[in-house]
Amino acid sequence: MSLRNANSITFAAPISRPDFRNTHGPTNVYNPNKPSTMTNKLTLVPRKYWGVAAVLLAIIMSVLDVTIANVALPTFTDEFDVTPSSAIWIVNSYQLVVTISLLSFASLGDLYGYRRVFLAGIALFVAASVLCACSQSFPMLVVSRLLQGFGGAGIMSVNTALLRLIYPPEHLGRGLGLNAMVVAVSTAAGPSVAGTILTFASWHWLFLINIPIGLTAFLIGRKLLPRNPQKSVGRSFDKISCLGNALTFGLLIYSLEGFAHDERRELIILQLAVMALVGYFFIRRQCRMEAPLLPVDLLRIPIFALSMGTSITSFTAQTLAMVSLPFFLQDVLCYNVGEIGLLLTPWPLATILAAPLAGRLVERFHPGLLGGVGMLVFACGLFALYVLPPHPEGWNIAWRMALCGLGFGLFQTPNNFTIISSAPARRSGGASGMLGTARLFGQTVGTTLVALILRLFVHDEGVVFCLLLATAFALAAGVVSCLRLSQPAPNRRR
Numbered sequence: 249m250s251l252r253n254a255n256s257i258t259f260a261a262p263i264s265r266p267d268f269r270n271t272h273g274p275t276n277v278y279n280p281n282k283p284s285t286m287t288n289k290l291t292l293v294p295r296k297y298w299g300v301a302a303v304l305l306a307i308i309m310s311v312l313d314v315t316i317a318n319v320a321l322p323t324f325t326d327e328f329d330v331t332p333s334s335a336i337w338i339v340n341s342y343q344l345v346v347t348i349s350l351l352s353f354a355s356l357g358d359l360y361g362y363r364r365v366f367l368a369g370i371a372l373f374v375a376a377s378v379l380c381a382c383s384q385s386f387p388m389l390v391v392s393r394l395l396q397g398f399g400g401a402g403i404m405s406v407n408t409a410l411l412r413l414i415y416p417p418e419h420l421g422r423g424l425g426l427n428a429m430v431v432a433v434s435t436a437a438g439p440s441v442a443g444t445i446l447t448f449a450s451w452h453w454l455f456l457i458n459i460p461i462g463l464t465a466f467l468i469g470r471k472l473l474p475r476n477p478q479k480s481v482g483r484s485f486d487k488i489s490c491l492g493n494a495l496t497f498g499l500l501i502y503s504l505e506g507f508a509h510d511e512r513r514e515l516i517i518l519q520l521a522v523m524a525l526v527g528y529f530f531i532r533r534q535c536r537m538e539a540p541l542l543p544v545d546l547l548r549i550p551i552f553a554l555s556m557g558t559s560i561t562s563f564t565a566q567t568l569a570m571v572s573l574p575f576f577l578q579d580v581l582c583y584n585v586g587e588i589g590l591l592l593t594p595w596p597l598a599t600i601l602a603a604p605l606a607g608r609l610v611e612r613f614h615p616g617l618l619g620g621v622g623m624l625v626f627a628c629g630l631f632a633l634y635v636l637p638p639h640p641e642g643w644n645i646a647w648r649m650a651l652c653g654l655g656f657g658l659f660q661t662p663n664n665f666t667i668i669s670s671a672p673a674r675r676s677g678g679a680s681g682m683l684g685t686a687r688l689f690g691q692t693v694g695t696t697l698v699a700l701i702l703r704l705f706v707h708d709e710g711v712v713f714c715l716l717l718a719t720a721f722a723l724a725a726g727v728v729s730c731l732r733l734s735q736p737a738p739n740r741r742r
Contacts, residue, residue, distance in 0.1 A: 341397065356485060409677045564694045
């Protein structure tokens with residue numbers, strides 16, 4: 249995890265005492281032509297890496313929390329004596345709150361500083377984790393998870409914007425590659441962490457482990473994370489847009505979930521009608537604003553808009569596969585739960601290897617080309633899983649899983665780099681929020697499609713069809729990614 253020219257960082261304050269709190273100009277200016285001193289090497293580079301560590305620790309905490317909550321759903325069902333469908337609200341409440349508040353926190357980051365929003369998100373997440381661990385009833389746990397969702401939104405809304413402040417523009421891809429690798433590691437480790445905790449301790453420790461991680465990230469970030477080099481001036485937080493954003497995305501996601509689970513059609517139609525009405529006035533308001541909460545102005549940048557479309561489509565494909573694969577391996581190929589965990593592991597392991605590599609490749613190749621190749625490899629892996637013979641050996645499944653992870657890792661870092669780098673520096677918060685929103689929306693569409701397919705098809709046929717549909721979405725994402733080749737690559741030195 250090295251940064252070239254890191255020893256040539258200069259600050260507005262004297263070299264002997266670097267000050268990240270300077271608000272009169274950029275906190276870190278990268279000048280490869282200016283000679284450096286030994287003080288730079290011994291003092292400034294460690295500060296930079298510690299700043300990155302604070303961001304990555306917070307990401308580990310938020311990703312692990314989602315994964316271990318999924319694994320622990322049967323435990324919560326027994327503990328609180330609720331139905332499985334009710335227990336899912338422990339997961340859905342968190343995801344719903346993150347989705348409806350992500351852009352609002354990103355806007356607050358543009359206005360008041362990414363560092364401030366990030367640290368507030370960590371503090372709220374840790375406090376809510378304590379409440380989750382102390383919950384004596386199911387409603388209290390769901391409410392605590394709602395609060396955790398707001399904390400998670402504060403972290404995820406500005407984490408890539410902070411990486412843009414820390415890394416020099418020409419090496420931003422490496423920072424985003426490292427971020428993608430950490431997400432993959434946390435995702436892969438989640439089931440093992442949850443299983444170990446539930447084996448040796450009570451479910452309360454699923455949330456208590458967030459406290460040391462969160463406190464460490466908060467203390468490091470408070471001391472070493474840089475402040476915004478420039479802030480939006482003459483703007484105030486738009487509360488009306490915040491409400492419109494929450495209603496629009498909240499009703500959309502809730503309606504999709506209701507449709508997939510065959511809820512009353514009259515209620516779904518009413519929700520969609522309200523969503524359309526509120527959404528119309530919300531988007532109309534955003535189009536009239538200079539720096540809107542929903543950055544519709546950034547969608548006028550062709551490569552940004554294409555990257556957003558690629559992100560939504562790719563995460564739909566990924567979620568279709570990841571949700572249906574456990575059913576496919578257990579019910580169609582007849583593997584047990586322990587074997588399934590091992591068979592799924594090559595996917596995140598391959599992503600861990602591919603994401604940092606892609607972060608370096610994006611410095612030399614157009615992100616549209618890398619994304620297109622990555623999605624083609626991903627689609628080949630998914631189709632290879634679809635055409636598996638009836639009784640395959642483990643190695644025959646493992647290499648197909650690895651191919652999926654390799655392709656997605658090769659795609660994700662260049663795509664995130666394009667979304668962040670193609671936006672103006674002062675709009676990094678909005679771009680970071682849109683990146684997270686695209687991911688969450690794609691995941692919501694994927695889970696909805698899985699639920700709908702399993703309701704309409706015979707179970708075994710349905711899970712196999714999910715893999716085929718995931719292949720189609722991956723190919724579509726690859727086509728959209730290649731369309732970006734007609735646009736110049738984002739300026740790496742912006």
